[in-house]
Amino acid sequence: MDGGGEEVSSDGEGQMLPDSARKRGGWATFPFIAGALIGSSIAVSGWANNLIVYMIEKFHVRSIDATQTFNIVAASTSLLPMVAAILADSFLGCFSVIWISSLISILGIILIALTAMLDPLRAQPCQHGSASCPTPSKVQFCILYSGIALAAVGVAGTRFTIAAIGANQFDNSKDQRVFFNWFAVTLYASMVLGATVIVYIEENVSWVFGYWLCVAVNVIGLVVFLSGKRYYRHIKPQGSPFLSLAHVVVATIVKRKVSLSSRAEDYYHKEDGPREKPVSLPSRSFRFLNHAAAMETEEDSKVNSWRLCSVQQVEDFKNLLRIFPLLSSGVLMCTTLPVISTLTILQTLTLDRRLGPDMKVPAGSMIVFILTSTAINLTLIDRFLFPLWQKMTLRSPMPLHRIGLGHLFNMTGMAVASLVESRRLKLAQTHSVLDHPGSVVPMFVLWLVPQLILVGLGEAFHYPGQVTLYYQEFPKPLKSTAAAMISVVVGFAYYLSTTVIDLVRRVTTWLPDDINNGRLGNVYLMFAMMQMLNFFYFLFCAKCYKYHSVEGGNKNSDDESSKS
Known part of the structure; x- marks a missing residue:
């Protein structure tokens, strides 16, 4: 159903494949798969990471409302891959889902680019010296949100389906684990490029040029992916x-x-x-x-x-039931990324961002520190830490080890964010920033970097760990679904963070539109405490869990204990 090339059974192993199918797949397909991932990731990083700033500056949306909108978009982008995975596993196959989703993504980014290019499609600029700005019309909001929705649906259908088709090219778990590591490195490195180069172009050169650049790289990625069609090992869908x-x-x-x-x-x-x-x-x-x-x-x-x-x-069916508690423990851990990445932008807008007389750090580029930290630490972990671990313990680290370390670093990142925010707020109050509208807090923006590096380190541990765990432990007919499960966890994390932040806004005064009047540090501390309790829940689930896969070392057997 993917078209082009020999199709093999979804549960066929390498030794049972026909000769023509064996010639397909392997590392020869990685450049084409990586090309699609790079194009898609640069594009989404370019338009999504600066979405909050774009909505505030060009559509005059209130700051907290803009962050909430971003969280909802990110949550939907994370949950929709499950729909794409089901379509890939059941009916269309990974190849078809990827190219169709890429076209949808391109169409969505084109609509966003049009709102930046055509004056009738966005709100009128604020009048100089006016306290209020013109509100966009319903049509203008409709076009903007339609573009965002299509772009989100498109990236949701590609990213984790690309992970699934990539893993399908290999027969053994070792190659699959290496692929997932390089998949994560490629993903985060590409997002760094989008969050730096394209976000800088949007804020300092032209929003229009930046968005059309997103369209171009997405198209190039799709062309590269399609050009590798004859080399892929296509897995035939087996029905739902x-x-x-x-x-x-x-x-x-x-x-x-x-x-x-x-x-x-x-x-x-x-x-x-x-x-x-x-x-x-x-x-x-x-x-x-x-x-x-x-x-x-x-x-x-x-x-x-x-x-x-x-x-x-x-x-x-039992395997799914066994892994569900571990899945649930990942939701609260993953709230770190949406909370830190969005609220850090609001902090950045209040700080000294000057790098020179004519250059400022774009607020939307702050996430680059998370992405860079993740990409660098993924390489260090794979090349140095894990070989050292294996040499000392004579065993390879298991996915649950990686996830547990991810819990610890994410929780620590939240705690550090609370401390840094306390210092920022104290400086804002000491220098009476509220009495001088437009002034910045006398604190350099790089004070926010440590919390971002810690979150990136946590991502480097838990993200590949979760992808590997689900892919290896899920039933074979659900391999595409398994690769997308991390996105479902992240999606629920975005919805949870949005709900908690909305509740905080309703019952406390911690998050006003001007964070200099609030207590953002309390929000960070609250999430850190929640994640500490969740970490103990994870430890309990991990202790009770037994690996199903041969690679995990614990195959289900007749004498398996009831605690599994």
């Missing part, structure tokens, strides 16, 4: 895997009173297929689900009904 999961639920309910046997032949195995190792008996964890695979009579195996599932289907 969620239908199989629903099958397990229905069969369990219908046969809940059927007695369970201790004999392997009393369970249905026909659909297990060429898995790593067929399961003779269902595992003891979540034992009530074993009813779905229990055969009441020998004739049951000859009937394709919703009353009977294979043992493998049941085990796939």
Whole structure:
């Protein structure tokens, strides 16, 4: 369904592929996949990281409202990849989803560029000396938000589907782990370029030129990706895997009173297929689900009904249940990025940003410190820290180790942000900044860098760790969905941060439109405390979890304990 090239089964391993399919895939495809990722990431970093500033300056949106709008857009961008992953796994395949989504993204950025280029599509400039600015019309807002929505949908359909198609090119988990590391390095390095070069052009040269540059790099990325079509190993969609999961639920309910046997032949195995190792008996964890695979009579195996599932289907469903607590623990951890990245922009706008007589640090470029920290630390972790870990412990670090360290660094970043904000607010009050509109706090903007570096370090640990964990531990028919799960976690994190910040605005005075009148440091400290409690929850979930994959070292077995 992807078109072009031999298609292979979604659960086919390298040793079972036909010769023509074996010649496809591998590291030869990486330049084309990286090209698509680079083009998409530079484009989205260019228009999205400066969106708050663009809305404040050109559409006269209030500062906190602009950050809330950005968080909602970012949340939707993170949740929608799950829809793209389902389409890729079930119907269209990764290749088709990527090129269609890229076209949608390009169309959206074109609309945003038009709002910057054509005067009738944006609000009139503020009058000099006036306390109020003209409000954009409903049509102007409609065009802007339509462009943002299309661009968000487009990037949502590409980024994590690119991760899935890239991992599909390799047969063993080691190559997949290396790919995910380089995927993350490429992703963050590309976003650094967008957040520096393009954001600088938008603020200091021309918004119009900056946005059309985003369009150009997105088009180039799409062309590079399409040019590698004949080299990709295309995975044939097998229909909706969620239908199989629903099958397990229905069969369990219908046969809940059927007695369970201790004999392997009393369970249905026909659909297990060429898995790593067929399961003779269902595992003891979540034992009530074993009813779905229990055969009441020998004739049951000859009937394709919703009353009977294979043992493998049941085990796939159990794997999802086991990993859900770990998934949930990642949501609060990931609130660090939306909270720090958006509120730091508001802090930056109040500080001394001068790097010279004619140059200022663009507020939208502050996220570059997070992205650079992540990209550099990913390389250091992969090349130095983990080999040292393996040499000292004689074992490779597992994904949960990486995620746990990510929790610690994200929490620390929030705490440091609270301390820095306390200093900024004290200086603002000492120098009576509120009594002199337009003046800046006498504090250099680079004071904000340490908190951003810590958050970037946390991202370098937990982001690849989560992607690897989900990709390896999810059932094989859900591989694209697994690669997109990190985006779902991030999406819920953006919605959670937006909800919490909105609640803080309603019940406290910590976040007024002018943060010099508020207590932003208390907001950072509150999130740090929440994340500390969440870290203990993660430790409990991690202790109870047993890896399902062979690479994790703990294959499900008959004697698996109930704590899994």
